[in-house]
Amino acid sequence: MRVSVIGCGHLGAPHAVAMAELGHEVIGVELDADKCRALSTGAAPFYEAEFPELLAKHVGSGRLRFTTDLARAAEFAELHFLAVGTPLREDGRTYDTRYLTGVLESLVPMLREPCTIVGKSTITIGTVAALQQIIDARAETDGIDLVWNPEFLREGHAIQDSLSPDRIVVGLSSTAAQKAMEEVYAPILARGVEMIVTTPATAEMIKSAANSFLCVKISYINALAEACGLIDADVNAVAHAIGIDERIGHAGMRPGIGYGGGCLPKDIAAFSHRLGQLGAGRAQALLESVQDINSARVAGAVDLIEQAYGGLLAGVPVAFLGASFKAGTSDLRYSPALALADRLTAHGARPVIYDPQAVAGVRQLRPDLICADVVEGALTGAEVVVIATEWPQFTRDAKLPAKAGALARGRVLVDVRNAVEADPWLANGWHVWQLGRPAQHPECDPVPASACR
Ligand SMILES: NC(=O)c1ccc[n+]([C@@H]2O[C@H](COP(=O)([O-])OP(=O)(O)OC[C@H]3O[C@@H](n4cnc5c(N)ncnc54)[C@H](O)[C@@H]3O)[C@@H](O)[C@H]2O)c1
Incomplete structure (x- = not known):
């Protein structure tokens, strides 16, 4: 397929490389001219295992190009991935979706053929419905589908996780959109990876629920580390022993100074706030305790x-x-x-x-x-x-x-x-x-x- 990846940061650049590796013709759109120039010459702008090699390979083969010009992507691609950032606003609890809305407001009027727009950025519950309104208001052609396809890759394993994800989640509302998703991920689906086809609202919930659960696990073992410190017990032994029970597991159960990075802290903050707005007070309280534990590390x-x-x-x-x-x-x-x-x-x-x-x-x-x-x-x-x-x-x-x-x-x-x-x-x-x-x-x-x- 001819695909574009709009926003080539920690998520988008490895995703663009992975799409090229799957056999697609890819154009990456990156607003930051320095980053775009580096990527165009096959130079990785950040450290990520296996990324430099595959980037150089596909830039060299011509299957992967980068541009700052969105119009080139609009003209070229039949499927557009959105991978721009969704940082927290200054309030510390709601996503700033201006990069997503900005891309859609520019991209949609440029589209001349039916196509699929696939959001990968992390958003909160209700955002897809709001973004759909931009498409409805600005589309100059029929057949523009919006899909939400949350990303679960782990930084440090971005290439491996993009090429061999443990699951693919797609929130969509048309059979044409489902077909497009089956086509773009065909080599992965052929290996038996499950594609969970659901509504956009459920896809939004799945991503927020997944990241917040990771935070719960990390804060749980960290809270136990605090408790172990009070009685001279060994939290590493506790984590090992309880993790043997497969309902608990060992992953994410190493005590430390808490979760960080561009995803978990903002995602749990936005999710707990949204849960409160929706009236899910107990879930909100649980996630607020998790954040308190993390802040104290x-x-x-x-x-x-x-x-x-x-x-x-x-x-x-x-x-x-x-x-x-x-x-x-x-x-x-x-x-x-x-x-x-x-x-x-x-x-x-x-x-x-x-x-x-x-x-x-x-x-x-x-x-x-x-x-x-x-x-x-x-x-x-x-x-x-x-x-x-x-x-x-x-x-x-x-x-x-x-x-x-x-x-x-x-x-x-x-x-x-x-x-x-x-x-x-x-x-x-x-x-x-x-x-x-x-x-x-x-x-x-x-x-x-x-x-x-
Ligand atoms: N980093 C991860 O491992 C990861 C994993 C899962 C989900 N996500 C989600 O993916 C989204 C992106 O995260 P990230 O870590 O890649 O952020 P990032 O800041 O590294 O990358 C975003 C990129 O988008 C570019 N951009 C912004 N506006 C643009 C525009 N109009 N046109 C083209 N490019 C534009 C920025 O210059 C930047 O390079 C976030 O919503 C994040 O929560 C990230």
Whole structure:
């Protein structure tokens, strides 16, 4: 098929690449001229596994092009994916849909042939009905169908999840639209992936419900971590043991400093507010508690770092490993790691940030923070090492504890993602602190961390 993808950010650019990989002719429309230029030359504007290779492949083959000109997409494509952003408004609880409405107001009058418009951006309940009114008011031809096809990809796995999704949800109102969706996703459906065909309102509900449930799981285990901290229990053991029950599962059950990124924080805020508007007060109250638990994580992490250091953090150099909101992406939106760096700075500590993919982004976004280009730059002279994003370079590299030991002044490791394998650190004389777990001390050195400096 000839498809367009309008809005080529963290969702749209991998989706455009995946559509080309499925065999479609694709035109990506991106308003940001710098991003569009980079994509056109096959250069990835952000870090995402497998993305650079497939982008270069399909830009090179000519099957994938990018433009800033919406009219080219209107003329070219028989199916248009909408992947523009839906950030929160300043009120912090409703989506700003101006990018979606702006695209439709421009695109619809340009359309000369029947076609399908497929929204992938995340919206709240009732938005499709409002967008349909724009189409009804502006269409100059019949046969323009609007479908809502929420996206469930995980950043860091965007290509894999776009090419092999675990399900496809389409909210639609015509058989022509259903046929178009079956055609565009045909290679995926042929592998037996389920396509759930439903109404637009149900599709809106499914996406909001899915993201909010992920937040519920994360906050549940984080609340248990707080409780474990009160009784010297081990939350990692709790998560492992309860997760063996397949009704609970292990996914999303690792304690840490909370969810972040460009999706979950805004989606749960918008959904809980909308539930309140609709009169679903108990569901709203549940999701508000989930958000409260999440908001308290960063303060809890500062308390743990102070406890591990054994004193106030004023003037203390901290090797701060990680800045992106999770491992596998350079995305810094609503990053709990950056929020923690800020909170430490407010306590007078001196964090030096290193992240394998996000340092350039931090420098651009937050020139006030101190960054290092290599991990050694952050470690040198540090009294405390904080692992703030669970990159395998920090959690699985058995050589890091010795390297850190040679460069740092202290032997205090605080892992606020509960992802580190402690043994190599303990073997190198480090004291290891994690959220909701008893501290672990090196066997050969039973001296408390505070006496090790
Ligand atoms: N990032 C994800 O993993 C993910 C997953 C599922 C759903 N979503 C949803 O997808 C939507 C996009 O999210 P994102 O993370 O990709 O945001 P993003 O900010 O990374 O990308 C949005 C892009 O749209 C571009 N844009 C804005 N107006 C435009 C216009 N008129 N024409 C062309 N381009 C335009 C922006 O310049 C930007 O590059 C949001 O609703 C988000 O909630 C994102």
